[in-house]
Amino acid sequence: MLNNFKFVLGATVAATALAACSPSVAAPAAPPAPQVSVATPLSQQVTDWDEFTGRFQAAQRVEVRARAGGFIQAAHFTEGQRVQKGQLLFTLDQRPAQAALASAQADVALARRAFERAEILMKDGAISRQDYDQRLANLEIAEAAVSSRKLDLEFTRVTAPASGFVSDRRVDAGNVISGGTSQADLLTEIVNADPIHFEFEASEAQLLRYQRQALKTGGKVEIRLQDENAYAWTGTVDFSDAQVDASSGSIRMRAKISNPDGFLKPGMFGRARVESSATYGAMLIPETAVVAAGAEKTALVVAANGTVEAKTLEVGPVLNGMRVVRSGLGADDRVIINGVQRAMPGAVVDARSTTLTSTAELETGTRKQ
Numbered sequence: 001m002l003n004n005f006k007f008v009l010g011a012t013v014a015a016t017a018l019a020a021c022s023p024s025v026a027a028p029a030a031p032p033a034p035q036v037s038v039a040t041p042l043s044q045q046v047t048d049w050d051e052f053t054g055r056f057q058a059a060q061r062v063e064v065r066a067r068a069g070g071f072i073q074a075a076h077f078t079e080g081q082r083v084q085k086g087q088l089l090f091t092l093d094q095r096p097a098q099a100a101l102a103s104a105q106a107d108v109a110l111a112r113r114a115f116e117r118a119e120i121l122m123k124d125g126a127i128s129r130q131d132y133d134q135r136l137a138n139l140e141i142a143e144a145a146v147s148s149r150k151l152d153l154e155f156t157r158v159t160a161p162a163s164g165f166v167s168d169r170r171v172d173a174g175n176v177i178s179g180g181t182s183q184a185d186l187l188t189e190i191v192n193a194d195p196i197h198f199e200f201e202a203s204e205a206q207l208l209r210y211q212r213q214a215l216k217t218g219g220k221v222e223i224r225l226q227d228e229n230a231y232a233w234t235g236t237v238d239f240s241d242a243q244v245d246a247s248s249g250s251i252r253m254r255a256k257i258s259n260p261d262g263f264l265k266p267g268m269f270g271r272a273r274v275e276s277s278a279t280y281g282a283m284l285i286p287e288t289a290v291v292a293a294g295a296e297k298t299a300l301v302v303a304a305n306g307t308v309e310a311k312t313l314e315v316g317p318v319l320n321g322m323r324v325v326r327s328g329l330g331a332d333d334r335v336i337i338n339g340v341q342r343a344m345p346g347a348v349v350d351a352r353s354t355t356l357t358s359t360a361e362l363e364t365g366t367r368k369q
Contacts, residue, residue, distance in 0.1 A: 033350040036339030038302050041283035041329055042356050048277035048317055048324075049222075050209065054200030058266040059256075060192035062162045064089060068155035069179035070096065072171060079168045082262070083160045083190065090158035090187055092177075097156050101149035104142065111135070111142040155179070164192035165262055193266055196259040198223060198235065200272060201250045207240065209276040210253075220275040221255040225268065233257055233264070237274060283329055284322040286356070289337045290315065299329060300336040300343050302351040308336070310345040 070092035077089050118135040121127035160166070167189040171177060177185050198221070202210070210219065219238075222231035235257035244251045255272065257264065290313065291298045297313045311333070316324030329335065334351060336343055343349050 033306065033348050034339065034342040035350045035352060036302070036336045036343055037354050038334040038351045039285075039337050039354050039356045040332060041285050041325060041335060042322070043281065043283055043331060045279050046282050046284075046316070046319060046324055047275060047279050049273035050202070050206045050276045051271065051273045052200040052202065054198050054270060054272055056193075056257075056264050056266055056268045056270060057197045057199050057254075058164075058191045058193050059195055059197055060162055060164065060190075061266075062164075062190045062192075064158065064161065064166075064187045064190060065181065065185050066090065066092060066155065066158050066177055066179045066187060068092070068097070068152050069177055070156060071176050072173050074173050075169055077166050077188075079166065081166060083163065083166045085160055085163045087160045088157055089160055089166070092156040092158070094153060094156045097149065097153040101146065101153055104145040104149040108139070108142040108146050111139040115139045158187060160190055162190050162192055164190045164194075166190050191266060193262055193264065194259045195235075195256045196264050196266065198255045198257055198270060198272060200253055200255075202240075202253050202274075204244050204249050204251065206274075206276070207244070207251050207253070210237065210240075210274055213276055213278065219255075221257075221272055223255075223257065223270045223272045225270055231273065233270075282316060283325045283331065284319060284356075285325060285329070285335050286337050287318055287321055287323045289335055289340060290323050291340060299325075299333075300340055300345070301329075301333045302336060302343075302349060306348045306351060308343045308345050308347050308349055 073091045073093050075090050077083060077087070083089070115135045115138070118127055118132045122129075122132045169188055170186050177187075179185060219236045221235045221237055223233040223235070224231045225233075235255045237253060238256045239254040241252040255274075285299060289299055291300065291310070297315045298310045299313055301309050301311055303309060311328050313328035314326045316326050318324075334353070336349075336351075337354070337356070339349075
């Protein structure tokens, strides 16, 4: 038993001596602070806009029909061209109308001679008052028939009832039409698209913003087409419906846009933005620098000692990738714009400064609902 104790004690002493002679083991090195890019916010004058999708509509659309029937002799326009009000579009065979007019004029001549004889006989008392009145009525009826036949002759010339762009011919020369409102008697259409209308649906909240700002801003509208990146077309809101739809909470609105060359066509889709605020001063940071936590928006800023802090923001619209910050940031705050995912509030980071640049596109922006 004593020998075993001596053996264990000797082994322990030997191990202790061996450990004392061995070099010390170094503690693991701390990882380097994560590297992030920081920049101070841009200060700029901005304007808020509400964005909508809508469709262009003609300011005026007129169906061209003949008011009298007959044989179509000729069409006098090029399909798709601009025409002026009163311009000749179609001619019908005038001969039946001319013959009817000549017959009516002959009836007038006969009725006039009969009335003139009645006047002489009336002075001599050789005719009754009833006969005299009847011949006068016959003359007036004949003259009315002449006026009607002249209209029939005039209606053989189908002219443009309005100015605008004329559509294609629905009936070619050589056909016979009855004249009237049937679809078979539709000759063509005229669309007046200068100015052209842009119709869209707005929410009640958007309507309220517009109504509060319209007197200050004039209801300015900017529109871009589906193949355009910039808002190249401008106009003004000239109409809002009389009531808000109670079921959807929306209201129909309309803007008027100048379209002198007819480039904008009725039926085209477009993306519009309506000015909803006066110009105001704001700070802007990249949208990627904004951290969303539910409805709350925050930005991570780096203090002078490298410590990360989260600041709650009151944000506005996005302007070409830059988010408007109405409050929550100072002009000298160093906002993390690259490496947000590597930073945590309270942690220390290696902040590398950079500079945000402004572009002309940042002068205006679109409200994201």
